[in-house]
Amino acid sequence: MKVLAQRLTPFPQAIVWSLLITNGFLIALMLALSKTATTQGMPATTYAFWQTLIAGSILLLRSAPIRQMLNRRLLTYFLISGLSGIAIPNVTGFFLVSKLGTGFTGIMYALPPIFTFLMATSMGLEQRSWRKLTGLLIAVMACAWIILQRHSELSDSSPIWFLSGLLIPAALSVGNIYRSVAWPGHTSPMTLAAGTLLACAVSLALFASLTSTPLVSVDFGPGLVKVVVLQGVLTALAYLCSFEIQKRATPVFFSQLGAVAAVFGLLIGVVWFREQYSLTIWLGVIAVITGLRLSNRASSEKQSTNQTPTGVQSQRRT
Template structure:
């Protein structure tokens, strides 16, 4: 693992919170579009492949010259970042969602703040702070409550599948830590986002080949292709924001992205899909906000040592 990046001076709190909120909104929009696309028959793996490939190519246009991106140190970073942050969690989720349902899978995506905090404190990247741990726990439990309320009929299956589900938050947390501490010197967020997305697309293409999933949908409608193009643009913006956050803040701060995206997901559900939620779900939203507020009350965006 390379040396810690020489980071910028801590930016104003509003900057990183603004990036986190924008990133959460973009992810919620991406999930809404994927719901529309997969409902029209496109396999999830195919959709994820084109989503990451288009986004990576968009960012590649503004990244460093391709010759510079094939350096060994960057290729290793792209590979590990793409596998831990995108490919492995997504492939695991695609596999488990049919066995365990969307409710359990969604809960796994809400757990990274706790996993990341525990990893960061054990490595000395974060100070042990019970207030922060309590706030993160409240936000994560509230996210789990929201998901359970929306998906009450979670499937019954073998305990092994539930244990496998822990691979999702584990890999996401490893990715959060790795991207922060192994940040290549003089590399820009644009370059790292582009390389990570393209590495993930390559891994998803390999997974599709192994599982016999077609990467080209011959009966794709113009509307579906439009959705895919928009998704590519949103994904490019989302990952650019994500790497900008990781350049400025700690891995634990970044890991709260899932909770922010969950709140925006509910808002989009009401505004776009005309969904209706019970009072208990909105109480869960309030607890998420209070938990995030509590966890960031002190040293919200302190940099890694």
């Protein structure tokens, strides 16, 4: 299997980093909005369903004709990508955000890089680099430290909620690898994002039916409807950015999205919800950023000494 590598010249590198930062902020903002909705009585599954349905419908207006999306390969891609990258982590996150706060939930989105890196190197999708591994380990250990500190501050919370939070990084890591390996050639990121979101919405509708979760209720007032619509628009932007990043970069680079979202999640938790964090948690945040910086510096140096032909990106998608 070919190594998924690409040489980022300064301008493309600025583009992917801009997309990563924007996407991380959008994810953190969506978690904050979900806390607003779920604390007002909307089930997490219901919220995730409308979020993905609205976002997928918006992107569908600008994507490929529906008949071109209805082939077995794309439908399989949409289903697996939707479950691993959206449905499982988002429903879990939306449920936990009302129990553990935006900060802790955001940290769960920071854990996939190390697992994605190990999976990618074992499959030959990423070149081995001890420096990159060290940087990712520092970031993940810092996240674990933050979790332990946050757990001590949330002594009334059930340990089961903290353990269930691990579903988020586990599912995201699988999704990161799958989307890169199975990326359909000659298909635009907007089409892939639309199909993935709509497949996720269908899966969530089936899950809601099996669990007797109402998708529509008279208890959902105008305020909640506005939040859901805003969430749908932000989700459309976020997942369009996500697929653009995954088209331009490796799965390990993309997996760092969670760390960016985690930092923004803590900041939004402080500004929006007046959550308070100890000095040790902020030191952990600095360690996360340092670890990711070290990891990406290793990638840049590796790319500068092992330049890849321009056609690699297209070869990777075939």
